[in-house]
Amino acid sequence: xxRSAYSPERKLALASSQDKVLELEEVTKVYGEQPPVPxxxxxxxxVRRGELTAIVGPSGSGKSTLLHVMGTLERPSGGxxxxxxxxxxxxxxxxxxxxxxxxxxxxxxxFFLAEYATVVxxxxxxxxxxxADLSERRARAEEALxxxxxxxxxxxxxxxLSGGERxxxxxxxxxxxxxxxxLADEPTGNLDSVTGxxxxxxxxxxxxxxxxxxxxTHDAELAAALPRQIRMLDGQVVYDSAATRRQDAxxxxxxxxxx
Amino acid sequence: xxxxxxxxxxxxxxxxxxxxxSARVASVGLRTxxxxxxxxxxxxxxxxxxxxxxxGLSSSSQAGLLAEIDRLGTNLLKAEAGRTFGGQTxxxxxxAPARVSxxxxxxxxxxxxxxxxxxxxxxxxxxQANTGALQIRAVSLNLPSxxxxxxxxxxxxxxxxxxxxxxxxxxxxxQRLGIDRVHxxxxxxxxxxxxxxxxxxKPATLAPEIDASVLIGYEAAGKYLGHVGVSRGEATHGxxxxxxxxxxxxxxxxxxxxLARTANPQAANExxxxxxxxxxxxxxxxxxAFNSLFLGLGAVALVVGAVGVANIMxxxxxxxxSEIGLRRAxxxxxxxxxxxxxGEALLLxxxxxxxxxxxxxxxxxxxxxxxxxxxxxPAEAWAGGIAAALLIxxxxxxxxxxxxxxxxxxxxxxxx
Numbered sequence: 001x002x003r004s005a006y007s008p009e010r011k012l013a014l015a016s017s018q019d020k021v022l023e024l025e026e027v028t029k030v031y032g033e034q035p036p037v038p039x040x041x042x043x044x045x046x047v048r049r050g051e052l053t054a055i056v057g058p059s060g061s062g063k064s065t066l067l068h069v070m071g072t073l074e075r076p077s078g079g080x081x082x083x084x085x086x087x088x089x090x091x092x093x094x095x096x097x098x099x100x101x102x103x104x105x106x107x108x109x110x111f112f113l114a115e116y117a118t119v120v121x122x123x124x125x126x127x128x129x130x131x132a133d134l135s136e137r138r139a140r141a142e143e144a145l146x147x148x149x150x151x152x153x154x155x156x157x158x159x160x161l162s163g164g165e166r167x168x169x170x171x172x173x174x175x176x177x178x179x180x181x182x183l184a185d186e187p188t189g190n191l192d193s194v195t196g197x198x199x200x201x202x203x204x205x206x207x208x209x210x211x212x213x214x215x216x217t218h219d220a221e222l223a224a225a226l227p228r229q230i231r232m233l234d235g236q237v238v239y240d241s242a243a244t245r246r247q248d249a250x251x252x253x254x255x256x257x258x259x
Numbered sequence: 260x261x262x263x264x265x266x267x268x269x270x271x272x273x274x275x276x277x278x279x280x281s282a283r284v285a286s287v288g289l290r291t292x293x294x295x296x297x298x299x300x301x302x303x304x305x306x307x308x309x310x311x312x313x314x315g316l317s318s319s320s321q322a323g324l325l326a327e328i329d330r331l332g333t334n335l336l337k338a339e340a341g342r343t344f345g346g347q348t349x350x351x352x353x354x355a356p357a358r359v360s361x362x363x364x365x366x367x368x369x370x371x372x373x374x375x376x377x378x379x380x381x382x383x384x385x386x387q388a389n390t391g392a393l394q395i396r397a398v399s400l401n402l403p404s405x406x407x408x409x410x411x412x413x414x415x416x417x418x419x420x421x422x423x424x425x426x427x428x429x430x431x432x433x434q435r436l437g438i439d440r441v442h443x444x445x446x447x448x449x450x451x452x453x454x455x456x457x458x459x460x461k462p463a464t465l466a467p468e469i470d471a472s473v474l475i476g477y478e479a480a481g482k483y484l485g486h487v488g489v490s491r492g493e494a495t496h497g498x499x500x501x502x503x504x505x506x507x508x509x510x511x512x513x514x515x516x517x518l519a520r521t522a523n524p525q526a527a528n529e530x531x532x533x534x535x536x537x538x539x540x541x542x543x544x545x546x547x548a549f550n551s552l553f554l555g556l557g558a559v560a561l562v563v564g565a566v567g568v569a570n571i572m573x574x575x576x577x578x579x580x581s582e583i584g585l586r587r588a589x590x591x592x593x594x595x596x597x598x599x600x601x602g603e604a605l606l607l608x609x610x611x612x613x614x615x616x617x618x619x620x621x622x623x624x625x626x627x628x629x630x631x632x633x634x635x636x637p638a639e640a641w642a643g644g645i646a647a648a649l650l651i652x653x654x655x656x657x658x659x660x661x662x663x664x665x666x667x668x669x670x671x672x673x674x675x
Binding site for chain 2: 068071073074093094097098099100101102104106108110112114115116125126128129130131133134173
């Protein structure tokens with residue numbers, strides 16, 4: 001595992017009073033009413049700033065629902081979700097949108113790039129709903145493209161890119177706003193193994209640079225390549241490689257009282 | 260929700276997209292599927308074009324008529340022999356033109372006498388029934404100048420030809436007889452007699468009855484067609500049936516008041532006095548009135564266009580679920596998604612509206628230029644056309660926009 005302890009982002013992250021960027025306490029999610037289908041049955045864990053975490057489980061384990069709840073695209077039925085110290089329960093739909101715009105970056109299996117727009121425009125759209133003006137968006141998009149090693153493709157359109165390059169564009173778009181968390185949903189799912197490995201390498205580099213990344217996947221091999229694994233089964237966490245640290249986190253939270 | 264509340268919640272400041280960002284986002288559908296966008300805007304373009312074209316054409320033709328009235332002048336008066344109390348067609352006295360020319364401010368007096376029951380044919384071989392509804396009129400030689408009619412082909416009657424079997428054709432008469440040029444030896448069979456054709460007149464806007472007539476001199480009418488009368492005990496040429504009087508421009512009403520009793524002192528009530536430009540003015544007003552049939556068709560096309568845009572927008576919302584999901588994930592609020600799709604419908608409708616206004620104005624310009632009219636596209640036509648298009652865009656985009664905004668982001672992301 002690479003760690004560059006001296007990068008400014010990392011120092012900033014360590015200096016931050018809010019070290020825990022994602023806290024889930026007894027989160028439940030039930031779909032439907034007759035009969036109720038429980039997708040999450042009391043999930044609790046904490047992700048600290050700068051962690052690279054895999055959430056792994058077979059289909060139906062609730063990991064997709066968990067991704068949506070962590071990403072505030074869906075509200076939990078019970079329990080508490082805190083993103084960067086903000087309890088999402090009290091927020092309106094508009095406030096949740098703002099939270100996503102500023103604090104959460106998404107990477108999807110299908111990339112979701114706009115084919116009519118250039119690579120740099122696609123990345124810049126990651127800041128569209130934050131209120132940044134066009135020149136700032138462009139400048140930061142170019143910077144984000146440099147971070148993922150695609151600066152030379154800025155003027156291309158997605159159909160001209162390989163799958164791996166497209167996923168790098170999507171990652172740059174998620175990173176552009178320097179969000180508190182990046183949520184990646186099967187980021188290598190549409191890629192061959194070699195390209196997938198290069199994406200995993202990129203995630204490691206970004207992690208070394210201080211980014212907090214949660215990868216949701218069914219791929220145990222991919223999960224094993226990441227520093228921390230949380231295993232899901234039937235809507236519950238059955239294994240967390242950082243279980244002891246999680247205990248600490250809960251203890252600290254009880255002293256702190258965030259909100 | 261105020262900005263302050265958002266900041267208290269610790270999620271940052273509420274964001275409103277700039278105009279250009281909104282326009283860029285609203286044009287996504289247009290840029291990704293230009294053909295589809297064009298076709299859906301077409302209905303609205305056709306509707307707007309129809310409305311603008313109808314309003315533009317009626318305004319332009321009105322302007323054309325008003326210009327024509329200006330050119331022809333409104334100082335022409337017409338005194339016609341009406342009917343007697345017994346119901347028979349009356350004649351004017353043979354002395355009427357001479358008397359009328361003594362009315363103060365009556366500057367020019369021309370006259371024509373209808374030769375009753377005289378039929379006109381291209382040749383004696385034409386069946387009796389095919390009269391073409393043409394009439395023969397004996398006319399004073401100054402008639403074209405009084406009525407401001409130009410000569411289209413050949414020449415007008417003169418003192419010599421007005422005594423012989425020579426005729427000049429009104430424009431409609433020439434058309435109905437199938438004569439479009441004048442050459443020596445050209446003859447027609449009129450009132451049972453051959454007449455040589457000396458010329459063809461241009462249309463007489465102020466006296467349509469002249470257009471459909473074969474015009475000959477009074478002398479010839481008396482000599483060949485028996486149109487004779489008696490004046491002061493002497494046999495002379497036949498009586499006129501219509502007087503055309505040019506009055507001094509500022510004295511039209513006085514001349515008009517004196518005309519009937521001067522023309523026929525014995526039976527002033529048998530004389531109908533009129534101002535031919537009145538009819539044109541009325542026609543101009545009628546042209547200005549909207550052609551409700553075409554306006555209705557335009558409105559129907561607009562409604563069909565609206566349905567087309569609504570249809571395309573609903574399909575677009577369904578197809579672009581993943582884009583909606585992505586935008587929600589990137590932080591777009593429901594309101595911003597709503598505005599995106601509403602904006603797209605407005606953009607489509609505005610493009611259709613602008614294209615339609617352009618097409619309608621172009622059609623008006625081409626048609627008006629062909630007719631020699633001034634091109635008039637009233638402001639209410641083009642502004643109204645664009646406003647109607649925008650309104651339709653808003654109405655047809657509303658439901659799809661609401662659906663797009665209501666869509667749950669996770670459902671939108673799953674549906675790939």
